[in-house]
Amino acid sequence: MRVVNSDISATAVRPDQFPTDGLPEFVFVGRSNVGKSSLINAMASRKALARTSGSPGKTRTINFFKISVMQGEPGAEPGNAKAPPTDLYFVDLPGYGYAKVSRSESQKWGAMIEGYLKKRPQIKYIIMLLDIRHEPSAKDMELFEWLKHYNYNVIVIATKSDKLKRSQIPKHVAQLRRALGVNVLPFSSETLAGRDELWALMSAEISS
Ligand code: GTP
Ligand code: MG
Numbered sequence: 001m002r003v004v005n006s007d008i009s010a011t012a013v014r015p016d017q018f019p020t021d022g023l024p025e026f027v028f029v030g031r032s033n034v035g036k037s038s039l040i041n042a043m044a045s046r047k048a049l050a051r052t053s054g055s056p057g058k059t060r061t062i063n064f065f066k067i068s069v070m071q072g073e074p075g076a077e078p079g080n081a082k083a084p085p086t087d088l089y090f091v092d093l094p095g096y097g098y099a100k101v102s103r104s105e106s107q108k109w110g111a112m113i114e115g116y117l118k119k120r121p122q123i124k125y126i127i128m129l130l131d132i133r134h135e136p137s138a139k140d141m142e143l144f145e146w147l148k149h150y151n152y153n154v155i156v157i158a159t160k161s162d163k164l165k166r167s168q169i170p171k172h173v174a175q176l177r178r179a180l181g182v183n184v185l186p187f188s189s190e191t192l193a194g195r196d197e198l199w200a201l202m203s204a205e206i207s208s
Contacts, residue, residue, distance in 0.1 A: 001199045001206065002072035004085050006044040010064040013112060015119065019064050025089045025122050026202060029113075029143065030129030032056035032095030035159040038189035039129065040065060040090050043198065050090075056098045060109075062116055063092040069206060073196075086206055088124075091116075097139050118150075124205035125153045127198070132158035132172045132186060136179050144180055154182070155201055161186040161193055 012018050028036040037050035037059055044067055051058060068085040093116075094109050101109070117123070126147055130136055136144070147154050158176055161169055169186050176184045185201070187194035 001069040001203055003044050003067055003069055005066075005068040006046055006049050007066055008049070008063060009066040009089065012062045012064070012116075015115060018062070018116070018120075019089065022122055023066070023087050023089055024124045024205060025064075025091050025120060026205075027091040027093065027117070027123055027126045028129065029093050029126055029147075030095060030159075031131075031137065031140065032058075032098035034095060034129045034131050035187075035189055036095065036129055037092055039127075039157065039159065039187060040092055042187075042189040042192055042195055043067075043090065050092050056095065057101060059092055059094045061094070062112065065090040065092065088206060096143070097137060117152075123152065125155055125202055127155045127157060127202075129157045129159050130176055130184070132161050132169070132176070133163060136176065141179075153205070155198070156180060156182055156184045157194070157198065158184050158186045160188060160190075162188040162190045 010017060010019050028040060030036055033056035037052040040050040041047060041052070044065065049065055050063065066087055067090055068087050070083065070085045093113055096106070128144060128147065130140060144154070156176070158173055164172060173184050173186050185194050185197055187198065
């Protein structure tokens with residue numbers, strides 16, 4: 001897929017602020033600092049569409065990015081296209097497991113995120129991010145089981161693969177695959193490793 005346009009469409013903390021046009025949504029979830037916003041930028045071939053930060057807890061609202069795609073290579077320049085692009089949303093969620101957030105604030109976020117996930121039939125895929133260097137946490141496992149229970153299409157990504165020696169990547173991916181019982185795709189927002197593969201997986205749910 002080739003991204004021909006991307007922009008922030010909505011920043012929401014309540015359902016009445018969610019987009020109402022019914023476009024397909026691809027949602028990125030995972031613990032704070034795992035690289036959700038960075039991955040959105042990598043997928044959109046943009047440097048700072050979604051704001052990122054070295055300290056956890058950067059994203060605090062539900063952010064909807066409208067992405068227009070066409071068939072073709074992800075990084076390619078827009079050409080003389082005949083077919084119109086297809087629109088979809090990338091949805092960036094606040095991360096969990098951020099220690100500095102108070103219990104009541106973290107419960108409020110949990111309710112906000114659950115309120116979004118449970119009432120969006122247009123969600124096509126939930127892309128769950130795990131750090132390639134670490135075992136899944138109890139919270140990661142809880143979320144994964146919850147997503148499976150509600151029958152979402154889930155893609156699991158192992159982020160920050162550039163932090164490992166290339167020879168170490170398969171071992172870490174296999175560990176995560178064993179823990180979750182599903183395929184895991186290594187990804188790096190730095191080197192863009194995994195970007196084409198993730199677009200290929202998602203394109204099954206993108207009609208154009
Ligand atoms: P919250 O918004 O707090 O939930 O975090 P997030 O999951 O959106 O993480 P974010 O994309 O802001 O990235 C957190 C930090 O990890 C930033 O310093 C990024 O530069 C860094 N980072 C993200 N992805 C990668 C990656 O693939 N490789 C490397 N080396 N660093 C990464
Ligand atoms: Mg973020």
